[in-house]
Amino acid sequence: MNEQLASAERRKERIDRGIKVRTEGIYAVSSWQEVTYLVLPRLTLIVGLLLLPFLMPSLYWNRVISIVGIYVLLALGFDFLAHYVGLVSLGGAFFIGVGGYTAAILNKSLGLPPALTIPMATLCGAIICTLLLLPALPLRGVYFAIVTLMYPLAVSRIIEALNILGGTDGILGVASFPNRWVEQYLILLIVIFALFGLRRLVNEDIGLVFRGVKDNDQAVRASGLSITLYKAIAVFIASGLGSLGGAYLSHIYMWSGISQFALDFSVIPIAATVIGGGGTLVGPLIGCFILVPLSEFLRAFGPLRIVIYAVILVVVIMFRSEGIMVYAQRKYHQFERWVKV
Amino acid sequence: MSEEAILQVFNVCKAFGGIQALLDVSFSIQKGEVFGIIGPNGSGKTTLINCITGFIKMSSGKVLYKGKDISNRAPNQIANLGVTRTFQIMRPYYSLPAYKNLVIPLFSPRARRTGGWRGGGKLGDRGTVSIDILEEIGFERDSFVPYKLASSLPTGYLKRLELARCLALRPDVILCDEVFSGLSMSEIASMVPLIEKLQIDGITLVMIEHRLRELFRVASRVMVLNFGEKLTEGVPEEVMQDERVKEAYLGSEKASDYI
Numbered sequence: 001m002n003e004q005l006a007s008a009e010r011r012k013e014r015i016d017r018g019i020k021v022r023t024e025g026i027y028a029v030s031s032w033q034e035v036t037y038l039v040l041p042r043l044t045l046i047v048g049l050l051l052l053p054f055l056m057p058s059l060y061w062n063r064v065i066s067i068v069g070i071y072v073l074l075a076l077g078f079d080f081l082a083h084y085v086g087l088v089s090l091g092g093a094f095f096i097g098v099g100g101y102t103a104a105i106l107n108k109s110l111g112l113p114p115a116l117t118i119p120m121a122t123l124c125g126a127i128i129c130t131l132l133l134l135p136a137l138p139l140r141g142v143y144f145a146i147v148t149l150m151y152p153l154a155v156s157r158i159i160e161a162l163n164i165l166g167g168t169d170g171i172l173g174v175a176s177f178p179n180r181w182v183e184q185y186l187i188l189l190i191v192i193f194a195l196f197g198l199r200r201l202v203n204e205d206i207g208l209v210f211r212g213v214k215d216n217d218q219a220v221r222a223s224g225l226s227i228t229l230y231k232a233i234a235v236f237i238a239s240g241l242g243s244l245g246g247a248y249l250s251h252i253y254m255w256s257g258i259s260q261f262a263l264d265f266s267v268i269p270i271a272a273t274v275i276g277g278g279g280t281l282v283g284p285l286i287g288c289f290i291l292v293p294l295s296e297f298l299r300a301f302g303p304l305r306i307v308i309y310a311v312i313l314v315v316v317i318m319f320r321s322e323g324i325m326v327y328a329q330r331k332y333h334q335f336e337r338w339v340k341v
Numbered sequence: 342m343s344e345e346a347i348l349q350v351f352n353v354c355k356a357f358g359g360i361q362a363l364l365d366v367s368f369s370i371q372k373g374e375v376f377g378i379i380g381p382n383g384s385g386k387t388t389l390i391n392c393i394t395g396f397i398k399m400s401s402g403k404v405l406y407k408g409k410d411i412s413n414r415a416p417n418q419i420a421n422l423g424v425t426r427t428f429q430i431m432r433p434y435y436s437l438p439a440y441k442n443l444v445i446p447l448f449s450p451r452a453r454r455t456g457g458w459r460g461g462g463k464l465g466d467r468g469t470v471s472i473d474i475l476e477e478i479g480f481e482r483d484s485f486v487p488y489k490l491a492s493s494l495p496t497g498y499l500k501r502l503e504l505a506r507c508l509a510l511r512p513d514v515i516l517c518d519e520v521f522s523g524l525s526m527s528e529i530a531s532m533v534p535l536i537e538k539l540q541i542d543g544i545t546l547v548m549i550e551h552r553l554r555e556l557f558r559v560a561s562r563v564m565v566l567n568f569g570e571k572l573t574e575g576v577p578e579e580v581m582q583d584e585r586v587k588e589a590y591l592g593s594e595k596a597s598d599y600i
Contacts, residue, residue: 205448205467212434212445218396219432224420224449224510 012336041332045282046192053184062180066252068292069187070096070245075269075276075284076194077238083279084202085234086214088141091129091148093265095242096249097155099125103247104171104256114175118247125243130236137231140217149266156261170257174250183252190248191285194241199281201237210234268292275316277323286325346405347372347545348424348514353392353402355385355569362388363399363569370514375536375546377556377577380566381589386549387429389566390516394426395419406514421451423513427503427520429549435492439480442491442502443471446509455511471509478505479535497528504535514545521552529555553581565589 015037052065074092081087103121106112112120136147159165166172177183201207209230212220217227242265250256268291269284276287294312298305320327348370355363363385370376378386392399395416404412411419420426434442446452447467476482478501486498494502500520507515520536521529529552536559540546550556556563557577565572565580567589573580580586 205444208437208441208444209448211437212442215434215436216432218416218428219434219506220445221396221416222394222420222426222428222432223446223506224417224425224451225445226415226417 010338010340013339014334014336016333016335045285049188049192050185052188053181059180062184063252064293064296066183066187066248068288069191070249071265071268071272071288071292072191072285073194073241073245074265075272075288076191076198076281077241078269079273079278079281079284080198080202081234081238082273084207084214085210085231086140086217087231087234088145089148089235089238090145090266090270091133091151091239092242092267092269093152093261093263094148094155095125095129095239096246096265097152097261098128098239099243099246100250100256100260101165101171101246102128102243103250104174105165107174107251108171114177114251118244118251121247121250122240122244125246126236126240129239129243130232133235133239134228134232137228137235152261152263152266156258159258166257168258170255170259171250172255174254174256176251176254187248190244195281195285198237202281206230206233271313273323274321275313275324277325277327277329280323280325280329283323283325287323290324345371347407348393348547349405350389350393351403351405353389353404354400355388355392355397356400361569363392366402366566366569366571368564368571368574370545370547373540373543373545374562375540375548375560377560377563378547378549378566379551379553379556379563380572383568384566384589385569386566387518388569390426390518390547390549393419394424394516396426417449420510421449423451423510424516425507425510425512425514426516427500427507427518429518429522431496431499431503433491433494433499433502435490437491438488439491439494439498439502440468440471440475440487443474443505443509444468446506447471449510451510474505474508475502478502478508479531480505496523497525497532500524500532501535504539508539512544514547515539516547516549518549519551520548521550521555533558553577 015034053062056062056065074096077095078089078092081089099121102124103114103117106117106120107114132151133148136144139147160168177186202210209220209225212223212225213227213230213234220227220230246260249260269288272287272291273284274287275291276283276285278284295305295309298308301308316324346369350369351367353363353366354361366385366389368376378389380386388397391397392402393404395411395414395418398413402412403410406419406422406424409422411422411424433439434445444467447470472482472487475487480487480498480501486494491499491502500523504515504517504520517536521532524532533555536546536548540559546559548556548560560577562575563577563580564574565583565586567585572585572589573583
């Protein structure tokens with residue numbers, strides 16, 4: 001009896017329903033509660049990212065944060081290309097390498113400061129990568145992936161064989177950032193900007209064209225749009241993000257070398273996207289912030305590190321194959337609270 | 342006469358390896374008419390549309406649009422000139438809501454010329470223009486239908502969405518590849534007035550169709566293809582009296598004597 005009474009006075013309510021019913025995509029929120037419901041996760045992410053340098057004061061972990069930031073840029077680019085344009089790219093290492101070498105060359109031979117080399121390397125890297133990938137753009141799926149994988153492998157061997165660009169020693173003595181705060185906050189701000197910029201882009205009209213290319217490229221051609229052009233724009237964006245990461249990497253290590261073409265830069269972003277949840281753009285970021293520090297923690301296990309790492313990856317992929325972020329988003333949208341009737 | 346011809350096709354040939362899909366097909370279409378293309382399965386109707394719109398390269402032949410050679414141009418260039426097509430097997434963007442499907446053609450250079458960079462100019466942004474086009478083609482504006490994902494729409498609406506994608510480009514010519522196929526009788530009955538309305542709006546229509554009764558209601562001339570060759574061309578009644586057409590559709594009378 002008491003229970004019945006209780007259920008008559010109170011019922012469960014889903015907060016997102018009201019927002020979703022009134023709007024589809026555009027938020028017309030009507031109360032502080034709803035504003036909070038929408039803003040809270042985004043704000044938590046931004047504030048969390050900005051607080052990280054304070055929470056991790058040791059120099060070692062500072063460096064880890066920077067590396068995570070670079071992987072996040074690659075993972076964002078991968079997620080964008082794979083889930084919004086339909087191009088599976090294994091070229092992360094190539095983007096990093098081109099950006100890294102460009103920044104190093106600009107800094108060493110022209111004496112430009114990082115404030116100039118990073119934007120210039122981003123732009124040049126994006127142009128170089130897009131031009132080199134242009135012949136591969138008609139390809140799709142695994143075929144595009146193989147071509148993009150070929151580039152980092154080939155370029156590092158070319159540098160080694162011809163002994164150009166410093167050969168196996170790489171380019172030493174690249175300028176570093178003035179202090180660790182600049183180094184930290186630069187990459188974190190870039191990451192936040194890239195994340196929210198891409199989220200915005202994929203919902204703009206041009207973003208819909210990208211998604212159309214993924215969904216049905218013949219229909220895009222019948223709509224009077226060149227799929228090669230839009231694929232090239234997408235590759236330009238993704239390779240720009242990667243080159244930015246590469247330029248940044250050269251400046252924090254004060255060095256640019258063949259190891260920037262290492263396949264880690266191609267593979268870890270994919271693992272992070274899978275774990276974080278593909279197609280969400282936030283997911284890959286979360287994935288990077290889990291995977292990269294995790295591999296640092298596991299250094300204590302010595303040679304077993306890779307084994308444990310692999311086991312964790314397999315477990316996540318088997319039991320949460322949709323990805324952390326897709327799962328979390330669903331749960332957050334199902335969040336209920338008791339209200340009085 | 343030839344001044345009014347909007348689309349002229351000369352001696353189109355297409356061979357897939359050893360299979361001659363099209364052999365010396367020529368015809369010309371007047372501005373504003375509804376031109377039907379009929380023929381048995383595998384007679385090369387869809388291949389012909391693919392050749393005209395640039396989706397496959399023809400082995401030889403020439404296509405003139407308003408007197409200008411458009412043979413073997415890229416499909417997106419041809420669409421931008423105003424020659425659009427629908428697909429027999431519908432090709433919507435399944436992951437997008439119906440009205441967002443139209444944002445993509447509205448983003449094309451041709452639509453942007455009238456709509457501007459931001460969208461429909463004075464008409465509003467691209468989403469608003471999309472809803473207007475969808476309403477014109479039979480999506481009820483106030484229902485949920487235009488806002489549903491294309492993957493959840495039934496065939497009838499997907500066929501309309503195909504036409505809507507063409508309309509978003511403000512076309513001069515629409516090549517319809519079996520817009521009536523797979524529809525129920527009542528769905529077809531509601532589609533026919535749409536086709537008539539497009540014709541009144543001054544759009545030239547080329548229709549591939551197996552539903553001959555509905556086609557003959559709207560088409561002023563039809564062409565018959567068989568095994569990649571043009572059998573005949575003319576007003577529907579005459580064409581259907583042609584012995585060769587009967588033979589292609591129903592099989593030879595002589596052959597039936599032997600059975």
